[in-house]
Every structure is written in C-alpha cells, then in structure tokens.
Amino acid sequence: MTFSPITHLRHFDLAVPDYDKQVEFYGKHWGLTATSDGSDLTYFAAEGSPEQYVVRVRKAGEKRLDLVSFGAANRQSVDQLAGYLATAGVKLISEPGNVQTPGGGYGFRFFDLEGRTIEVSSDVEVRQHRKIEEREDIPVRLSHVVLNSPNPEITLAWYEKHLGFRLSDTLNHPRTGDLFYFLRCNDQHHSMAIARGPHASLQHASFELRGLDEYMRGSGRMMRSGWQKLWGPGRHRAGNNTFTYFLDPNGNTMEYTTELETIEEDTWHPSVFNVQDAETSDQWGTANDMDDFITKEMFNDPDQGLYIAPPV
Incomplete structure (x- = not known):
C-alpha cells in the first residue's frame, strides 16, 4: 500500500x-x-x-x-x-x-x-466532549483493541499491506516464537495489536484514563465493587503503559490504562521483547504473575460472527 x-x-x-x-x-x-x-x-x-x-x-x-x-x-x-x-x-x-x-x-x-x-x-460529526478533571476515574477515550489470531504473522501482514498499519514492537518467547504484535496508525504506540491464540476472537479492549492517580483510583474502584481482576495493576514494557484487566459480565477482557507511549515516526525502530523477562510484562513488579488462567480468559470464546456481517 x-x-x-x-x-x-x-x-x-x-x-x-x-x-x-x-x-x-x-x-x-x-x-x-x-x-x-x-x-x-x-x-x-x-x-x-x-x-x-x-x-x-x-x-x-x-x-x-x-x-x-x-x-x-x-x-x-x-x-x-x-x-x-x-x-x-x-x-x-x-x-x-x-x-x-x-x-x-x-x-x-x-x-x-x-x-x-x-x-x-x-466526516463523522464530532461529539461535544469535555476535559476530564483531576481524580475523575472514568475513561477519557478508547485506547486500543487486541485481536486473537491462530495465524498472527499472516494477520499482521494483512493489516500492514491492506490498511497501512506499522509494526511498533513484538513480544517473543524464545521457544514458541512471536506472541504479540503491536500496530500503530498514528503517533500512539499501538491502536491495535494481534495476539497469538487458538481461534479468532477479541483478546481485550483498553480504555485510557486521565493519569496515574485516576488509573489507580479506577482500578481500585472496580476491585472494591467485586469485578474479577485478571491482571494488574502494573506497567508494560512495550508501549510503557499501565494495565489492569477485568472480566466483563459476558467474559470479555476490558483494560484500564494510561500513559501509552507516543513515538516519532521517522526515528522509531521496532524492538523484540522477551516475555520471559519479568519486566517485559510488568516493569513495576506489582502485578500478579501471568498464568494459564489469565491466558485462557484472554483467549476468549471463538468469535461466532466471522464472515457474517452484523445486522446494524
């Protein structure tokens, strides 16, 4: 393209x-x-x-x-x-x-x-929006979506070729290969990502909060309300953003985040990060360990809508 x-x-x-x-x-x-x-x-x-x-x-x-x-x-x-x-x-x-x-x-x-x-x-009409105030622990915007794919290398190539996405960084396991591709369409480190999974599905969707304090308050509010926390709070290495993941009522994973990295297009060089390095997943060391339960939940259920256009 x-x-x-x-x-x-x-x-x-x-x-x-x-x-x-x-x-x-x-x-x-x-x-x-x-x-x-x-x-x-x-x-x-x-x-x-x-x-x-x-x-x-x-x-x-x-x-x-x-x-x-x-x-x-x-x-x-x-x-x-x-x-x-x-x-x-x-x-x-x-x-x-x-x-x-x-x-x-x-x-x-x-x-x-x-x-x-x-x-x-x-040319979509702009919605009247407002500045999110200090300590207001609600999403400012949608940050990114991550899609599971059984063939992530092929899916990555398709989005690069047909929609012009650019690879920002990759997560790799030394024995099993690449697990996660971060893709950008502007100066945000990623607006979408492709994750290796057993089937096509939504891996998670992420929402940006105002700052660290608001992110922590929002994470704590969800935990106090009894929503199942999968993983976090912590800070990823790729993208340098914070993360707390929760399960919604239908078994989809939703994330609170903030401080996603912005990049200079002309000088950025993609890196490959080893997931066996603890700081790749969480630079702070505050999050619970990634385990098979979290991975299974993020695999989600197989998408029932493939090649079927939604009615609306």
Missing part, C-alpha cells in the same frame, strides 16, 4: 447474550455514558472523547465481536481505500456511502482475512 488511510481507532461493537448486565457494566461501573439506547442496542461514549461512541452493545443469542471501526481523513481516502481493497480481492460488505449510526459520516465495511467486520469512515 502506498498510502496510510487509517487515522485512528473509533469504536468496537459487541453482541452479547447477557445484554442488560453488559449495559449496566459499561454505564454504572466502567464509567462510560450511554448516548443512545433502545431495547436491544446501546451506544456508549467516553466523556473525554470527540467520538460519538467508543463501544456499542447489541443483544444477541450468541456472543461475537460485531465490528472494529477506524477513522479516515476524508471521503477521498475512504473511496481510495475501498477501490484498493476491491482490486486486492478483499470482500466488501458495503460500498462507500452515508453511515447510518450516530454521528453519520461517510464510510464502508469489509471483512478482514479472518472474517471480522471492519469499518472505515470519515
């Missing part, structure tokens, strides 16, 4: 069987704001983000990742990307046109190589 059409991550959309508990989780506990809701569909915004919404929850019989949405600079970039993907043999779900979700815009959807629905859009 000779151009990089993707500017940023907009939102991710989930379908879940236990809809009411998922809606309560995001609105009452996680710190998001419901901006548009109905009996079977709710949109959640982050108070500090200009995006119309950062998560959409849909009631469904089977759990799935409905889609991941990215922003593009303008309509020309959207059209250029759609034309390129069609020529490259990528299956388009829709042609570029008006987006029928809050904020409108101009965009289209397509399947990635493993069957996930991806949306790219521009």
Whole structure:
C-alpha cells in the first residue's frame, strides 16, 4: 500500500447474550455514558472523547465481536481505500456511502482475512466532549483493541499491506516464537495489536484514563465493587503503559490504562521483547504473575460472527 488511510481507532461493537448486565457494566461501573439506547442496542461514549461512541452493545443469542471501526481523513481516502481493497480481492460488505449510526459520516465495511467486520469512515460529526478533571476515574477515550489470531504473522501482514498499519514492537518467547504484535496508525504506540491464540476472537479492549492517580483510583474502584481482576495493576514494557484487566459480565477482557507511549515516526525502530523477562510484562513488579488462567480468559470464546456481517 502506498498510502496510510487509517487515522485512528473509533469504536468496537459487541453482541452479547447477557445484554442488560453488559449495559449496566459499561454505564454504572466502567464509567462510560450511554448516548443512545433502545431495547436491544446501546451506544456508549467516553466523556473525554470527540467520538460519538467508543463501544456499542447489541443483544444477541450468541456472543461475537460485531465490528472494529477506524477513522479516515476524508471521503477521498475512504473511496481510495475501498477501490484498493476491491482490486486486492478483499470482500466488501458495503460500498462507500452515508453511515447510518450516530454521528453519520461517510464510510464502508469489509471483512478482514479472518472474517471480522471492519469499518472505515470519515466526516463523522464530532461529539461535544469535555476535559476530564483531576481524580475523575472514568475513561477519557478508547485506547486500543487486541485481536486473537491462530495465524498472527499472516494477520499482521494483512493489516500492514491492506490498511497501512506499522509494526511498533513484538513480544517473543524464545521457544514458541512471536506472541504479540503491536500496530500503530498514528503517533500512539499501538491502536491495535494481534495476539497469538487458538481461534479468532477479541483478546481485550483498553480504555485510557486521565493519569496515574485516576488509573489507580479506577482500578481500585472496580476491585472494591467485586469485578474479577485478571491482571494488574502494573506497567508494560512495550508501549510503557499501565494495565489492569477485568472480566466483563459476558467474559470479555476490558483494560484500564494510561500513559501509552507516543513515538516519532521517522526515528522509531521496532524492538523484540522477551516475555520471559519479568519486566517485559510488568516493569513495576506489582502485578500478579501471568498464568494459564489469565491466558485462557484472554483467549476468549471463538468469535461466532466471522464472515457474517452484523445486522446494524
């Protein structure tokens, strides 16, 4: 690809069987704001983000990742990307046109190589947002999404070739090989990542808080409320961001983070970090050890929506 059409991550959309508990989780506990809701569909915004919404929850019989949405600079970039993907043999779900979700815009959807629905859009109306204040322990924005793949090297190459993502860093195990690829589309260390897993699924989604104090307060609030903490608090080496991971009511992993590294595009050189080095996972040494239980939970359930476009 000779151009990089993707500017940023907009939102991710989930379908879940236990809809009411998922809606309560995001609105009452996680710190998001419901901006548009109905009996079977709710949109959640982050108070500090200009995006119309950062998560959409849909009631469904089977759990799935409905889609991941990215922003593009303008309509020309959207059209250029759609034309390129069609020529490259990528299956388009829709042609570029008006987006029928809050904020409108101009965009289209397509399947990635493993069957996930991806949306790219521009000209979405900016939501009225605000500055998150000191000690306010709610998400400022959606930070990144991580996708499990049984063939992460092939998935990495696909996103590099077709969407212009750039590799920031890699996590490697000396015996089993590469486990995790961090990908960027702007100066944030990663807006998405590809993790090695037994099947295609959402590994986790991460939300940026205002700063260290707010991150710790948010993590503590979730723990005091009885939500199952998988891992953290700690600070990763790749990306230099903090982490605390929790399970949501439908078994998806959600992360609080802050201080994700920003990089200089022209001078950055990707590193390979050994996961057997304790500081790769947690520079502080404060988090519980990564174990088989955490790994299994982050593998998540096999995605039931591959090559099936969501109804909304």
